[in-house]
Amino acid sequence: MTVPKATTVATVEEELLGVRCYAERHGWAVSWDPETLRLTFDGTHPSDKRPLRVIAALDGYRALPPAWSFEDPGTGAACLPKPAPVLGQSSIFHDGCGICAPFNRCAYKQHAGPHQDWGGPESWLNVRGHVQATTLAAMFAVIVGHLKASPGIK
Amino acid sequence: MSKDDKTQGPPTITVKVFEPSSPSPKEFTWQKTMRVGEAAREAAAAFGLAAEDPTFQNSSGEILDRNKPLVAAGVRDGDTLELVSAGGGV
Numbered sequence: 001m002t003v004p005k006a007t008t009v010a011t012v013e014e015e016l017l018g019v020r021c022y023a024e025r026h027g028w029a030v031s032w033d034p035e036t037l038r039l040t041f042d043g044t045h046p047s048d049k050r051p052l053r054v055i056a057a058l059d060g061y062r063a064l065p066p067a068w069s070f071e072d073p074g075t076g077a078a079c080l081p082k083p084a085p086v087l088g089q090s091s092i093f094h095d096g097c098g099i100c101a102p103f104n105r106c107a108y109k110q111h112a113g114p115h116q117d118w119g120g121p122e123s124w125l126n127v128r129g130h131v132q133a134t135t136l137a138a139m140f141a142v143i144v145g146h147l148k149a150s151p152g153i154k
Numbered sequence: 155m156s157k158d159d160k161t162q163g164p165p166t167i168t169v170k171v172f173e174p175s176s177p178s179p180k181e182f183t184w185q186k187t188m189r190v191g192e193a194a195r196e197a198a199a200a201f202g203l204a205a206e207d208p209t210f211q212n213s214s215g216e217i218l219d220r221n222k223p224l225v226a227a228g229v230r231d232g233d234t235l236e237l238v239s240a241g242g243g244v
Contacts, residue, residue, distance in 0.1 A: 018175040022236070025172070026215055046215060087219050089242025100243045115244075131241030132206055137174035141211060141238045148215035 003063045009034045011062055018137040026144055028054075039066075041140060042073055045081060048152035052079070054143060056136065060105075065124040066139070067105040069098050072153075081150040092131060092146045102127035103139045167224060167231040171210070173201040174236055190227050191220030197237050209240040 016032060019039070023030045028043035041054040053073040056066035070079050080098060083091030094100035097113040102124050109116035118127045125134055133139040167186055170179040180200055184193050194208035209220045210227075213234050218227040220240050229235065 015175060017177050021177040022172070022174040025213070025234070025236075083243075086217055086242055087240070089240075090244065092243030094243060128206065129241075130244050132239040135175040138238065141174040141236055144215045145211050145217040145238055146243070148217070 003060050005037065005059075008037055008058055008061050012037070012039065012058055012136070015136045018135065019140065022137045022141060028140075028144075037061075039136065045150065045153050046148050047150060050153050052081075052147075052153060054140070056139075057105075062125075064121045065103045065105045066136070067111070068103075068139070068143070069106070070153075080154050081147055082152050082154050084149045084151055086146055086149045091149065092142065093150060099143065101131050101133070101142070103131075103133045103142075163231070167229060167233070169229060169232070170234045171197045172234065172236050173197075173203065174238070176201065179234070184224060186225035186229075187223045189220065190218045190222055190224055190229070191240075193224060194220065194237060201237065203237070205237070205239060207240040208237055210235040211238045212236075 020030050023041055028041045031040045037058040039056040039058060043052060045052045051073050053071045055069045058066050071077060072079050081093045083093040092099045092101045097106040100107050102118055105111050105121050107113040107115050108121045110120055131142055133142045165186055166183050168183040170181055172179045182197060190209055194210055198205045198208040210218045217238060
C-alpha cells in the first residue's frame with residue numbers, strides 16, 4: 001500500500017505535539033525528520049542507564065504501522081532491551097522483531113516477523129486482544145512502560 | 155481524630171490524567187479504593203476512547219495493575235498519570 005510522503009508527513013505532524021509533550025514528561029528527546037520519515041526518541045534505559053535511541057520508521061503511516069527499532073546512539077548499532085514480564089504478561093521486546101505488538105510493522109510475517117494471524121500490517125488498527133496503541137504517543141508510552149520493567153539492554 | 159485518621163487523609167484523591175496523544179490533561183477525583191482499571195475506563199471514556207483494557211502509567215513510566223485499588227497501586231493525591239493499554243507482548 002502506497003501512501004504519498006506528503007500525507008505521511010502531515011499525519012505525523014498532526015500527532016507531533018502530543019508526542020513531544022509525552023516524551024518531555026518522561027525525559028526523552030524527540031527528533032523528527034520529514035525527509036527520511038524517521039521519528040527518534042533519545043533517552044536512557046531506566047534500569048541500566050545506558051543511552052538508548054528508539055526509532056520509528058514511518059513510511060506508509062497510518063495505512064501501515066511504524067517499523068520500530070532500537071539502537072545505541074553512540075555507535076548506531078542495533079540493540080534490544082531485555083524482556084521482562086509486565087504485570088504477569090509477556091514483554092513486547094522480542095528477539096525476532098524488536099517489538100512484538102500490532103503497532104510494529106516488523107511483527108508481521110509480510111515484514112519478516114512472526115505474525116501471520118493478524119490479517120497483515122494493513123489491518124493493524126483492527127487487531128484485538130493484544131496490547132493496543134493507535135497513535136505514536138500511545139505506542140511510545142507502551143514502549144516506555146515495558147522499558148521500565150526491562151532489566152537493561154542486551 | 156486518631157493518628158491513623160490523620161495519616162490516611164480524605165478518602166478521595168485528585169489526579170491529572172493525560173491521554174498521551176493529547177497535550178491537555180483532564181482532572182479526576184476518585185475514591186482511593188476504586189480499582190485502577192475502573193478509573194482508567196472512566197478516564198478513557200472522558201477522552202472519547204474505546205480502549206479494550208486501559209490502565210495508567212505513573213510518572214516513572216511504570217504500568218499500574220488494573221486490579222489493584224488506586225491507593226494500593228501507589229497513586230497519591232496530585233499525581234500525574236498517563237492512560238495506556240494494559241496488554242502485553244505476544
